[in-house]
Amino acid sequence: MEWFIAKVLAKYNYWVFIILMLIGFYGIIAKHNLIKKIIGLNIFQTAIFLYFISLGAVKGGTAPIVSEEMVQKGYPYANPLPHVLILTAIVVSVATTAVALSLIIRLYQEYGTIEEGEIIQQLNKKELDQDRTSPS
Amino acid sequence: MNGKKREDNVIVETIARIMAPFIQLFALYVIIHGTGGPGGGFQGGVVFASAFILYVIAFDLSGGRKRFPESANIFFSSFGLYIYAGIGLLSILFTAGAAQYLNYGFIPFTSHFEENRALGMDIVEIGIGITVMAVTASIFFDLAGKKEEDEKKEEEEPR
Amino acid sequence: MNKLEVAALVPIILLCGLFVYVAEDIPVFGDPNAAPIRYVEIFSIDSDEEGELLEQQIVPQKLTRGLVERGFPPPSRLEKVPGPPGEWNAFIAKDEAHYAREEKYYFIRREKGKLKVYRYAFVVRWIEKGLQETAVPNMVTYGLADYRGYDTLGETTVIFTAGVSVILLLRRRSRL
Secondary structure, eight states: OHHHHHHTGGGHHHHHHHHHHHHHHHHHHHOOBHHHHHHHHHHHHHHHHHHHHHTTOOTTOBOSBOOHHHHHTTOOBOOSHHHHHHHHHHHHHHHHHHHHHHHHHHHHHHHSOOBHHHHHHHHHHHHHHHHHHSOO | OOSSOGGGGHHHHHHHHHHHHHHHHHHHHHHHTTTTSSOOHHHHHHHHHHHHHHHHHHSOHHHHHHHSOHHHHHHHHHHHHHHHHHHHHHHHHHSOSSOOTTOGGGSOSSSOHHHHHHHHHHHHHHHHHHHHHHHHHHHHHHHHOOOHHHHHHHHHTTO | OHHHHHHHHHHHHHHHHHHHHHTTSSOOTTOTTSTTTSEEEEEEEEOSSHHHHHHTTOOOHHHHHHHHHTTOOOOOEEEEOSSSSSEEEEEEOOBTTTBSSOEEEEEEEEETTEEEEEEEOTHHHHHHHHHHHSSOOBHHHHIIIIITHHHHHHHHHHHHHHHHHHHHHHOOOTTO
16 A cells, blocks of 8 residues: 555656646547647647646745745745746747648638548549549 | 627627726736746737737627737737847847847946846846737737638628 | 557557556655755765765865766865754855856765765756846746746747748738
């Protein structure tokens, strides 16, 4: 029982990160709708942010803003370095999602569908038609 | 939205008109108090853009376009980046011998080295806030707009 | 259609096994003495007489030799940590090319007949000297805009580029 608590329950941020990341990874690979793939990408990125910030938590520590009382107690602050790096990463995630959604809108305007299988079928049919007409 | 009469949307339109300036005021508060508490440039910029998005949801897309025209989008999204790079070049001017980029301490706003750094950080955060606001609102307007040919078909049909 | 889902589950199960295998080395959630937060262990010496030398605030030869072998700068001054006995802070001297003034670098602790030598993480300097060097109390803001200002410039360029590329993709006019 002590083995279970020390090794499994004390690291619960790690298990939550693994479950979310594998859900997002499954969504990127195995779904056919393009919008569901983008949602899977977002879940993946959110899991990474969650884990990286949870590495810097301190039990009994406060938010990283300097104040007089905390200095006297010996600086029990949460680590501010992951916060800085993840702010940049969140903005990169927003930019990637915006460009991906605009690409999906252009694909819908050209082919009339968002399913991946039907887009590939239409592309193959276009290639077959071109091969049939060009040598003749 | 075009088929309904104007009286159906009175509550939503009135609330959007009242709430939009307060949301922008809160966004300015978050940007400027980035040094004294939680907040900063990125967070305040997105809250500022959400006021425009609320306006687009209540009124139609053309009604929202009147408040955020294309010339404002082009001007603001590059102005914030100019401020950021401009502060860096200004600090090169004032460290004449060994030039250092983005070392705000040598720009003579006040007489202390540390207070110059705090004021340089304030200006940089305002620049980031302006750019993030313009880009977020512009992305939303583009993703919600219709294609040019559909607009022409809609204009030709009632004739 | 089912082939794709089955083929996606295989690498997921393999990755799951790998993550469970690595779970031993992950630190406990919220530990204030885990590696990246406060200090990282370098090595440990069996203390014969170094303990008395450290009490008199003289840097022992074995410590300097062990640090220089591993590629770290040698310590110049010792100071006792106020609090429990058996802990010292070691400083390194001013070096014009890298450090503008004297820095607190190593942490030495005596436990169970051995001397353990740690190196402080960079975040400790951020937390302790930030309000004095920049007159701003918010640690995340002076980390983003002052100590890491170059990264934030690149970040603003990224979001500007995203705005420009969405405009390019979605506004095609026939006369362009």
